[in-house]
Amino acid sequence: MEYEVVIGLETHVQLRTRSKMWCGCANEFGAPPNANVCPVCLGLPGVLPVANEEALRLTVLTGFLLHCAVPELAKFDRKNYFYPDMPKNYQITQYDRPSTANGWVEFETGGGRARVRIARAHLEEDVGKNFHYDRYSGVDFNRAGVPLLEIVTEPDLRSAEMVYDYLNALKDILRQGGISDCDMEKGMVRCDVNVSIRPAGASELGRKVEIKNMNSFSGVRKALEYEYARQVEVLCGGGQLAQETRRWDDAAEITESMRTKEQAHDYRYFPEPDLMPFAPTDAWLGEVQARVIELPLARKERLMRQYGLPAADAETLAGDAALGAFFEGIAPRAKQPRILANWVINNLRARLAETSTSIQAVKFPPAAMLELLELVDTGRISGRIAQEVFAEMFATGDAPEHIVARKGLVQVSDAAALEPLCDAAIAAHPRTVADYRAGKTAALNFLKGQVMKLSHGKANPNLVGEMLQRKLQ
């Protein structure tokens, strides 16, 4: 029998705020253990939470980016369970009145497009981190109280690959929207998946298994591939699946049972009496709305349409907001935006990466890129010289015109000047000349290269080609 997999995701994302959710402690990764703590985030007796307004704004902003509705009223609840990394032994979260709900994410997958419905995105607090030593354990509460957004999908995902693509698309949206840095290595994104299988074409859902503990997107993909195969094997073997929670073992690449439905926690949710319900005003919502960005997928399509860029280039520029903005700042004035995009991606981006420079620190003004392309376009310099000029521009911030003049890089298109160089190349390589005459047309490129070399790269390559051809006829 053919089985179809049905997957829903709960993605936890740490919000990019300066301070924690309920106190003024820094929301920062990598500080020494328990450096960013205070009476509030340690859950000392008598303290009270005060909601971080920027976290509320980022949650609603996420709602806007994911096409969600923003209810008139949101509130916080207590989720009760005991664990040493949890200072209060209850987590403040949003149970039945989340800040935002009912949206969707559109993304590219399997050569086409898919849309996954978002059930809700709600705000809660992160917990500390346990460390286990030989004979005792320790808890670092730096992370406790960091604002955490939980984004829950409907069970709309149908393959491990689709989940992987969804997660990457979500990450791009959240990063570009300024919601989260989404740094997996710093634990800023974590996800739990709900997975079940059913006979292909069936409408009823199978027994739901929750998998926890994946710490990378590829880990999620692997866990789902494993779990699908496992579930199919159980059913094909005549067995029954249990509704349970399983843990992904990243080293062994298997899932193993953590607890069954019977052992499930009763979290005893109830409204958080220390916080008032939050009813955003129109003015407040307007301020958040003003921070909405163009989504990466929409931007990619627009770049393709507006500038005629190939999909890959458009995706690169749409995926890197700063680079995209640099490009779009000058593209309307470019004669050939495709070529400009090529330069921005292959030269500028490469240079930035090599030198670990941020785009804000680039020394030349963006318009200098256009001047450079204009020099190539009008034949004043060759494409190869242009590379050299760009390197100089990048290093010094000097205008391309100046660099060309200063270094004497103007392209030589003067036949009288090129003729002796062509003759010299022909004279120096009789065997290549013979090969060419014998029909090996590729030999011409070698000779052309020799002339370019003799001209220190300044010769007009088209002119040289024509001249060599004529001389060898």
Added chain:
Amino acid sequence: MWNTLTISDLAARLGRREVSAREALQACLDRIDQVDGRLHAFLSLDRADALAQADEADARRARGESADQPLLGIPIALKDILAVRGQPLGCASKILHGFISPYDATVVEKLKAAGAVVFGRVNMDEFAMGSSTENSAFGRTGNPWDLDRIPGGSSGGSAAAVAADECLAALGSDTGGSIRQPAALCGCVGLKPTYGLVSRYGLVAFASSLDQIGPFTRSVRDAALVLHAISGHDPRDSTSLPEPAIDCAAAIHGDLRGIKLGLPREYRIEGIDPEVKSAVDAAVRQLESLGAEILEVSLPHTQYAVATYYIIATAEASANLARYDGVRYGLRIDGDDPIEMYARTRGAGFGPEVKRRIILGTYVLSSGYYDAYYLRAQKVRTLIRQDFLRAFEQVDALVTPTTPTAAFRAGEKVDNPLQMYLCDIFTIPCNLAGICGLSLPCGFTREPRLPIGLQILGPPMGERTLFKVAHAYEQATSWHRQKPPIQ
């Protein structure tokens, strides 16, 4: 003898340099040395710190910095549930063994800013759960009028300390009557402010939606002075009202002409002590003679208040007290795994009443029971609040007994939690409704001679009316000037 004055009186004498803050504090310390061995109001006392504060107060006065410090040099004791930086914060529980607060509660900051000498940790029912202070893990407190009797609770230490002249005033907390009931049983003035008027930051939570901090004093005017110092919006408490500190001094004058007072029909119950009833009836006649118009009003959902309270308060408490787990502070009894450590620590650290309420609260929030208990209780709570708001459309304030009986004997109700819960039958609805309430002395039982309290309830932010009515009554009577026999 400076310790026996009211705040207003002592403040005037301090201002005239008839006495120094150090001398006033020393008088309190001497009184504590004299009586507290028998009374047991104080759990601990940092004398050096208190004397240093008094000296600082004297120095400030000498420098002429007393203008904006109405409580400069006034010794005020604190219930062991309020956080003071560098002092133990124990809630009269073993589970907070050795815990020293690293921060000040907002009310403590405010008292210090007003110049008060904030000293001592006074006894209470463990985590404010109880009505007799017998649930303290560190022994009961006596009633200054009869040491064999309870002082009320949960703020029994605060009431006893004020009544026995061990301090000029004390702060307590009131979740279902924990200020007004002990004030009534010890013969002092106790105020539960409107919910949100005083910041709860630094008040160890019992039931967050019901808890309020308030003063114990020996006069109505003193309660207004302390309230002025501790009230006002606090950005650290999200449930704090957007109101400035409330100054009720201007309201304290004149007679009660034009004031309408309501007598809730439903508070006329069986089981109310005849002496309490006749004292309250006499007080009502007194109020009438002062010009107030007396009307009967109805609060139809009163009979559900106690049950509603014990669902909501215990539900919130079950979560609020979850943090005492041995991981970060206080008592820890190790186990082989965290679950065993939790069980041992909490098993040994909490007393029976606290455990009873945690279990009750856990139960009412459990899946399958939530709707029948917690959700329904919230609905009833709304009805109770509406009862009051409707009544306050007809009258300015309500007058009731504070408690059905005077102070009972220690041990009399320990084995009967339900009987104990009924001590708060007149005080609980006020917390559920979030309104304000004040108790002041209105007489004594004959044999033995024990104080009786009159409760005045006002609408949200109706403190000025409470003080006006209470002060007029107090000026027309002498109950508040009676001193307990303890020597």
